[in-house]
Amino acid sequence: MLEDRDCFDEVARLHRFFQDWFRGDLDRADFAICEEALAPGFAMVTPGGDHIDRDAILEAIRRHRAREAKSFTIETVGRGYQHVNGVHLVTYEERQAGARSSIRLSTAALTRNGPKYLWHLVHETWVTV
Numbered sequence: 001m002l003e004d005r006d007c008f009d010e011v012a013r014l015h016r017f018f019q020d021w022f023r024g025d026l027d028r029a030d031f032a033i034c035e036e037a038l039a040p041g042f043a044m045v046t047p048g049g050d051h052i053d054r055d056a057i058l059e060a061i062r063r064h065r066a067r068e069a070k071s072f073t074i075e076t077v078g079r080g081y082q083h084v085n086g087v088h089l090v091t092y093e094e095r096q097a098g099a100r101s102s103i104r105l106s107t108a109a110l111t112r113n114g115p116k117y118l119w120h121l122v123h124e125t126w127v128t129v
Contacts, residue, residue, distance in 0.1 A: 024066025
């Protein structure tokens with residue numbers, strides 16, 4: 001299905017931004033990529049159970065620029081998709097490899113904004129192996 005592929009591509013696109021931003025491969029002006037993706041009212045539930053609003057997430061991401069080694073990577077793998085009343089619910093696995101490697105299973109709520117997606121909510125949980 002085209003919509004689920006588009007959503008998985010969007011997940012990969014935003015996480016490539018995170019990877020490149022955290023490695024310091026992007027200019028400060030590129031932060032607009034993240035700001036434009038996270039909708040007003042965006043919130044996140046972290047793997048530890050904290051509920052964080054958009055402003056706090058943006059500030060944390062902004063501060064983390066160039067804090068990871070060039071070898072740091074983020075890989076995402078789509079696991080599930082539903083489209084409910086205009087909302088795209090995307091479940092994906094996020095694998096971070098670096099000084100603090102981790103695996104998370106996340107579900108995101110996205111909507112379309114023209115050709116782009118807006119992220120409204122992300123809920124993450126740790127995956128232990």
